[in-house]
Every structure is written in C-alpha cells, then in structure tokens.
Amino acid sequence: MTDKIIIAPSVLSADFSCLGEEVEAVCRAGADWIHLDVMDGHFVPNITFGPPVIKAIRNRTEKVFDCHLMIEPVDSFLAAFADAGCHYITVHAEATTHLDRSLQAIRDLGCKAGVSLNPSTPENVIEYVLDRLDLVLLMTVNPGFGGQAFIPSVIDKVARVKTMIGDRPIMIEIDGGVTPETAPLVSRAGADVLVAGSAIFKGGADRYAANISALRHAANNAARPPLQKER
Numbered sequence: 001m002t003d004k005i006i007i008a009p010s011v012l013s014a015d016f017s018c019l020g021e022e023v024e025a026v027c028r029a030g031a032d033w034i035h036l037d038v039m040d041g042h043f044v045p046n047i048t049f050g051p052p053v054i055k056a057i058r059n060r061t062e063k064v065f066d067c068h069l070m071i072e073p074v075d076s077f078l079a080a081f082a083d084a085g086c087h088y089i090t091v092h093a094e095a096t097t098h099l100d101r102s103l104q105a106i107r108d109l110g111c112k113a114g115v116s117l118n119p120s121t122p123e124n125v126i127e128y129v130l131d132r133l134d135l136v137l138l139m140t141v142n143p144g145f146g147g148q149a150f151i152p153s154v155i156d157k158v159a160r161v162k163t164m165i166g167d168r169p170i171m172i173e174i175d176g177g178v179t180p181e182t183a184p185l186v187s188r189a190g191a192d193v194l195v196a197g198s199a200i201f202k203g204g205a206d207r208y209a210a211n212i213s214a215l216r217h218a219a220n221n222a223a224r225p226p227l228q229k230e231r
C-alpha cells in the first residue's frame, strides 16, 4: 500500500498488435496498475476488447488489473471478467438498473467493486451503495475514446465525493484527459488513482518511464488531502 498517487496506464492507447509487450513495457516503466477499457459499441460509441484478450495478457505482469466496463447490460458478463483475472471491476451507474446488485455480484466473485460516473451524472447516485464500494471512477471525459479534452467541471465533483466517502476505504479514480497539467487539479481535490492513456503511451516505449514520472511528480507535488488507503 502506498500513500502516493497510483498511476494506471490505459491500454486503450497502446499498440494492440503487441499488447502483451506493451503491458510489460509500461510496467517496467513504473505503472502501478493496468487499466483496461472495455467498450461495447452500445453503451459507448466504440468497441475494444473483452475477457479473452484480458486473459491473454494476464500472465505478462503481476500488477493489479483495473477493469472499466463500459458495457450494457453488464451483470451477465461480470463472472467472465473475474475469471480473466481482473482485481477491480468497475461498472457504470448509468449502465446498470440495479447498481447495488451489480456491486454485490462483483464482491461475491472475489473482486473489488467500483462504480463509474459520467461527467454529467450527479454523485448522489452512490450515496446508498457506499458500503458496497472499493472504488469510485469519475470520468473527466465522456466515455468512448482516448485523447479527449479534460472536463474541468468534474473537479468539484471529486471534492464532493471525497467528502461523501469520509474515512471509508474507497479510492477515487480519475479517467480522461489526465496530463501533467490536469493531474494536480484532481490530485488536490482528492484523487487516489490517475488513469492516463495518451499522456503515457505518446512517443513510444522509450518515453513511457518519463511520461509516468511526469504525471506522478505533478500529482504528488500538488497540495493534497490524505490519500485513501486500499481495502
């Protein structure tokens, strides 16, 4: 467990033709977690990959696999993602009718349970499931694509969720448009985990360590509240 920010590269921006090598390279470069963006072409207007691809890269690293499901329906697929080796499984509040049931199902599978909120979704949707949560993923872009611009109005939401969580062991993760310029803004508001795709994978494998280090440095140097511990 660390009291520093956790950096989770999103393989959405990796070279899919050699995904296993990309995962190894980014882990060697200092990644803390690997973030897996699963898209279905229905809940979001893009399609990526599913459990077989995750299973295929699972043996490339021991690092935490942090799976962000942008799919609807979601409950019937949870077991396949747990079986593929995901540690955290995050569902969108907007994509499940029975959020409490989905979160219980993730924990029953032995995984840590996360909920993601689109930029326009108010944070009060998580008020009655806080005891079922290990992670809240706040989208700072509209989900579906990498390389989009950070939406600054979410910064206030990060601070409000931090207050709502109190001393519960729930991590706040930020996803979308995270760069050395935006990382301090969310870090200061209470983020524990930063997902970044383009800011890490740009420039090729020789740049991964410098890109991760720039994000980590920018986030850790912001004046920040105490980081949430992992459960």
Ligand SMILES: O=C(CO)[C@H](O)[C@H](O)COP(=O)(O)O
Binding pocket: 010, 012, 013, 037, 068, 141, 142, 143, 144, 145, 146, 147, 148, 175, 176, 177, 178, 195, 196, 197, 198, 199
């Ligand atoms: O979930 C996502 C998109 O739905 C991606 O993880 C996110 O956009 C990261 O990409 P980038 O850092 O390039 O913005």
